[in-house]
Every structure is written in C-alpha cells, then in structure tokens.
Amino acid sequence: MSVSVAIVGSGPAGFYTAATLLKAAQTYDIDIIERLPSPYGLVRYGVAPDHQTTKKICKVFARTAEQDPVRYYGNVNVGVDITIDELRNVYDAVVIAIGAPNDREWPVSGSCKRGVLGATSFVGWYNGHPDFQDLEFDLDVSTVAVIGNGNVAIDVARVLVKTRNEMIESDLPDYASKAIHNSRLDTVQVFGRRGPIEASFTNVELREMGQLEDCFPVVDGNQIPERVLGEMSERDYRLKERNLATLKEFSLLKYSTLSKRVQFQFFSLPREILGGDRVEGLRLERTVISNNQVEGTKQYFDIECGLIIYALGNRGAPLSGVPYDKKSSMIKNLDGRVSKGLYGVGWAARNPVGVISTNRQDAMRVCGHIQSDIQVGEKPGRSTLEKILCGRNVRWITFDQWKQVDDAEVVSATHGAPRRKFLRLEDIQSIL
Numbered sequence: 001m002s003v004s005v006a007i008v009g010s011g012p013a014g015f016y017t018a019a020t021l022l023k024a025a026q027t028y029d030i031d032i033i034e035r036l037p038s039p040y041g042l043v044r045y046g047v048a049p050d051h052q053t054t055k056k057i058c059k060v061f062a063r064t065a066e067q068d069p070v071r072y073y074g075n076v077n078v079g080v081d082i083t084i085d086e087l088r089n090v091y092d093a094v095v096i097a098i099g100a101p102n103d104r105e106w107p108v109s110g111s112c113k114r115g116v117l118g119a120t121s122f123v124g125w126y127n128g129h130p131d132f133q134d135l136e137f138d139l140d141v142s143t144v145a146v147i148g149n150g151n152v153a154i155d156v157a158r159v160l161v162k163t164r165n166e167m168i169e170s171d172l173p174d175y176a177s178k179a180i181h182n183s184r185l186d187t188v189q190v191f192g193r194r195g196p197i198e199a200s201f202t203n204v205e206l207r208e209m210g211q212l213e214d215c216f217p218v219v220d221g222n223q224i225p226e227r228v229l230g231e232m233s234e235r236d237y238r239l240k241e242r243n244l245a246t247l248k249e250f251s252l253l254k255y256s257t258l259s260k261r262v263q264f265q266f267f268s269l270p271r272e273i274l275g276g277d278r279v280e281g282l283r284l285e286r287t288v289i290s291n292n293q294v295e296g297t298k299q300y301f302d303i304e305c306g307l308i309i310y311a312l313g314n315r316g317a318p319l320s321g322v323p324y325d326k327k328s329s330m331i332k333n334l335d336g337r338v339s340k341g342l343y344g345v346g347w348a349a350r351n352p353v354g355v356i357s358t359n360r361q362d363a364m365r366v367c368g369h370i371q372s373d374i375q376v377g378e379k380p381g382r383s384t385l386e387k388i389l390c391g392r393n394v395r396w397i398t399f400d401q402w403k404q405v406d407d408a409e410v411v412s413a414t415h416g417a418p419r420r421k422f423l424r425l426e427d428i429q430s431i432l
C-alpha cells in the first residue's frame with residue numbers, strides 16, 4: 001500500500017517536498033492542503049509583481065501537482081477546517097510547510113501610529129493577497145520611509161517608484177496601481193542601521209534601482225567604504241564588492257529631470273516615530289559599527305514622512321498540534337523531523353531567509369526522514385480526508401479547478417500583463 005502523505009501549505013517548500021517524494025522508489029499518495037484557494041504561497045503573494053521571471057517557477061510546481069499520485073486541496077485551512085491531530089490519524093506522514101507569515105517585530109517608540117506597516121501586509125496588499133487586499137492606509141504622501149536593508153526593502157521601494165508604464169507587464173492589481181500611480185509620492189528613504197557591507201541586497205536588485213524610468217538613487221558617497229572588510233566567504237565577498245561598486249556609482253549620479261528618488265541612508269537607527277495618532281516623521285540616530293555591534297552616536301536627525309514600512313524579516317506562526325518554539329518562532333524540529341510521522345520544511349521550520357530554491361534542500365532532507373521512518377502505508381489518507389471535509393461542508397478547490405481560474409486570470413489580462421488576479425473567493429467560485 002502507498003504511504004499517504006499530507007503536505008500542509010502549497011508554497012515552494014510544499015511543492016519541492018511533493019516533487020522529491022515523487023522521485024523516490026517507494027510509492028506515495030501526496031495531498032497538498034492549502035488555506036487559500038490559490039497555490040504557490042509567496043511566489044504568488046510575496047515575489048514582486050514586476051519580477052515575473054521569478055514567478056515562472058509556478059509552471060514547474062504545476063507539473064508536480066498534475067502527477068497522478070498528487071492531489072491539491074485549496075481553500076482548506078488546517079487548524080480550522082481540520083486539525084493536525086486528525087491529519088495525523090488519517091495520514092502516515094504529515095509535513096508542515098506553512099511558511100513564516102508574520103513580520104519580525106519592530107520595537108520602536110510610536111510603532112502603533114496609523115501609517116506604520118509591516119512589509120508582510122504591504123507586500124501582500126500589492127500582490128492582491130486575500131488577507132491584505134483591503135488594507136487601509138494613506139499612500140497619498142510625498143515621502144515613504146522603508147526600514148531594512150534586504151531585498152524585500154528594495155522590492156517595496158521599487159514597486160512604489162516604478163511608473164505605470166514600467167508596471168504594465170506586471171500583475172499589480174488595479175486598486176494598487178491606482179493608489180501608487182495617483183499618489184504624490186516623490187521620495188522613498190531606505191534606512192539601514194548598519195552599513196553597505198552588512199546590507200543583504202543582492203546586486204541585481206540593487207542595480208535595478210539605477211535603471212528606472214522616472215526615479216534615481218541617491219547615496220552619500222561618504223557612507224561607502226573603499227573596500228570590503230570583515231570575515232566572510234569568497235562568494236559573499238564578491239557580492240559585497242559588487243554592491244559597493246554599484247552604490248559608489250549611485251553616489252556619483254547627477255540627474256535633474258527624473259521626478260522621484262530613492263535615498264539609501266546607512267548607519268541610521270530609527271528611534272522614534274513622530275506625529276500624533278498618525279505618522280508625520282521619523283527620528284533616527286547615527287550609528288557606528290564596533291566589534292560587529294551597532295552603537296548609537298547620540299547624533300539624532302529627523303525626517304518627514306507620511307508612511308513607514310518596515311521590512312526586517314519574517315516570523316513564523318504556531319499551528320495547534322505542532323510543537324512550536326516561541327523564541328525562534330519556528331516549529332520545533334531536528335533537521336526537519338518533529339517526530340516520527342510529523343515533519344517541517346521551508347520557512348516554517350528554519351530561519352526564514354534565502355531564495356525559493358533554498359527550500360529544495362529542506363524538502364530533500366525531510367523526504368529522506370520519511371523514507372527511513374515509514375516503509376509501509378497503514379493509514380487511509382485522502383478518502384478519509386474527503387469524508388471529513390464533506391461532513392463539515394468544506395468546499396475545497398481541486399488543481400483542475402485552480403487551472404480554470406489560472407486560465408481565466410490569464411485571459412482577463414490586458415496591455416501585456418501576464419494575468420489579472422481574481423481577488424475574492426466569490427470571484428473564483430463564479431469562474432468555477
């Protein structure tokens with residue numbers, strides 16, 4: 001009898017797990033259970049809408065979903081529609097691949113004011129994520145401050161300053177395009193508490209900021225060290241060298257005709273959000289790096305801004321029935337194994353950093369554990385899952401149904417956009 005496996009979550013980690021199990025000598029029945037109607041996790045709802053090449057990985061995931069042993073159950077919220085304990089009773093193995101859906105906390109004075117958003121919600125908003133498409137905030141401001149020095153901070157800044165024309169081949173939802181392109185925004189300030197060497201931008205993303213139609217990057221040349229210092233791998237050294245060269249180039253640019261700017265300010269630690277009940281500005285302290293630690297210099301400066309978006313990384317969320325370590329915000333696991341029959345992959349089970357393909361390594365490790373832990377299938381798997389869901393009136397979306405939605409999204413696109421996302425469950429159900 002095939003070994004039955006339930007994968008909870010249909011992001012990259014979930015799909016890489018399914019694909020790896022399909023290659024094993026043992027036969028598996030693999031059910032991918034997803035809270036949202038649509039699959040692909042952050043590839044659909046995190047990767048920036050103008051980076052469509054990255055999103056093409058969905059085609060590979062779709063081929064996995066179409067394999068005979070695999071079934072997709074969209075619109076099934078594990079923990080609400082069915083519990084982990086129930087899944088463990090029904091499946092030989094359960095793999096948790098629910099990602100890390102929260103923002104890392106930002107403990108700065110005033111962060112509860114209106115106009116302070118975590119990148120998770122802002123990115124979800126511009127990607128049409130069902131949880132965030134109704135997010136309320138005022139984008140009609142002249143300056144936005146972005147806190148953080150990673151690729152998500154760059155994504156946020158870039159999406160804010162690209163022209164309508166530059167976004168034409170993206171899947172930015174209409175409501176987001178309207179809010180962004182009708183805004184009077186002309187300045188995005190990107191702040192990092194450390195320096196350019198410590199920034200974790202990748203060079204392609206950083207360079208793109210110098211190639212925009214109506215926006216130029218501003219960098220203070222005095223903040224750019226002459227060379228890369230510190231201990232690091234050869235690969236990191238080369239990346240940092242390229243970043244320093246790019247930032248140096250930016251610092252020498254003199255544009256006068258472009259109407260927007262993105263200013264990178266390093267060695268700047270946010271201390272207080274200014275304003276009444278809504279954001280009016282930000283107070284920062286200049287820093288120095290000493291023994292790899294950030295030290296304040298007691299030199300403060302203020303900027304005016306109407307919106308602050310912090311992009312400081314992601315944090316996991318507990319799921320009832322799965323041991324969870326509050327401190328690290330991760331599922332408690334040893335190299336992906338929680339206990340025999342229960343496993344964790346991707347951002348739910350490790351420090352949530354890295355690129356899409358990083359999740360493949362997790363999947364390979366966990367599939368190795370499953371193969372050594374379980375050789376014979378003993379539990380019924382999908383037939384019982386479907387009975388439970390039917391009994392609770394849970395209407396799941398199959399992969400064939402998702403493909404109809406996918407096709408309809410592609411057909412609805414205009415002006416060279418790859419798709420026009422259906423945003424509401426009702427819209428999706430009307431297609432079906």
Ligand SMILES: Cc1cc2nc3c(=O)[nH]c(=O)nc-3n(C[C@H](O)[C@H](O)[C@H](O)COP(=O)(O)OP(=O)(O)OC[C@H]3O[C@@H](n4cnc5c(N)ncnc54)[C@H](O)[C@@H]3O)c2cc1C
Binds near residue numbers: 012013097099100356
């Ligand atoms: C803003 C942003 C931009 C990024 N851009 C890039 C990029 O350009 N290139 C790149 O290589 N990497 C990028 N990454 C990293 C990449 O997205 C991650 O490595 C990857 O998505 C992590 O995969 P995952 O499967 O662990 O989590 P996720 O992709 O988050 O998938 C988790 C899935 O689980 C589902 N789920 C959650 N709870 C439940 C539940 N209770 N029941 C059922 N399902 C549930 C979620 O709905 C989601 O579909 C980006 C990350 C972020 C945050």
